[in-house]
Amino acid sequence: MRAHLCSLILVLAVTKVLIVYAHQSSGSFNAAAKDAAVDVLTDQSCTVEVSDLYAIKFKATATAEDITGDVKNADHFRYAEETKLAWEEGKLCADITEEQRKLTQADLIIFQVAAWGLQCFPMYWFTVPAIMKGWIDRVLTLGYAYTPEKRYSQGLFKDKKAMLSFTTGSQESMFSADGINGDMNVTLWPLQNGILHYCGFQVLAPQIFWAPSHVPSEARSTMLTSWRTRLHGVLEEKPLSFTPSDCFDGEKGFQLKPEVHEKHAAKEYGLTIGIHLGKALPPNNQMKAEDGGASVFIV
Secondary structure (H helix, E strand, O other), X not given: OXXXXXHHHHHHHOOEEEEEEEOOOOOOHHHHHHHHHHHHHHHOOOEEEEEEOOOOOOOOOOOHHHEOOOOOOOOOOOHHHHHHHHHHHOOEOHHHHHHHHHHHHOOEEEEEEOOOOOOXXXXXXXXXXXXXXXXXXXXXXXXXXXXXXXXXHHOOOOOOEEEEEEEOOOOHHHHOOOOOOOOHHHHHHHHHHHHHHOOOOEEOOOEEEOOHHHOOHHHHHHHHHHHHHHHOXXXXXXXXXXXXXXXXXXXXXXXXXXXXXXXXXXXXXXXOOOOOOOXXXXXXXXXXXXXXXXXXXXX
């Protein structure tokens, strides 16, 4: 009863969702996945906003035009430092300010992107498309989304959840440890650790739709049904595991502390995909929560 009550409180508390959506076709599978998320989460009394990046023609390049008025150093323009000042002074351009408003208000952020071609993930060439990368570059500004002191497990967004929801152009077997594209967990590390976890997000297991353009319509319908089923419980999911910041010694180049090394010396696997201690990579580290948490959401 107590556990149920805690779960109910959590669901009621996480009510605002932002979907950052990057696909050019309203008739695409990704559009259907986005619409399913809007429907299911709205039915759960969530407030859902969608940033349709292609529809609003979101600018992908991070330039001095993102700042209204003069910059501090036009001769040696440094984007991070200049946008930090602009954010503090309320001088960021309108489209960035609007996306930051949505992100600030959101409890859960879903990045919905698509694959294109046989060897790219997610969306284009093993990463997000330019327009989505532009959203990341321009919206997650220094000061607003991270600082040298506030990052990773101490990050500014540590009370928010985020997840990747994407299609691939390649079949699942190609993204395995023996596959031509390599281990999907390794591919996910820069996106989930280097962007989402870096800003402090609690990163939920990704939703992976394997090569929907290469399967029958019935299989695509099954994928969407599985997605809808997951969405009914997504607000209660346990996040992926990352090594806490206090395991690293800031005075020694942010290396793992000796006691952490000692604790894991006899273990078969490393800590994470990226921090593996020269050991075997921990299986599904970027695709599944530990200790009976979320399942591997691949369909």
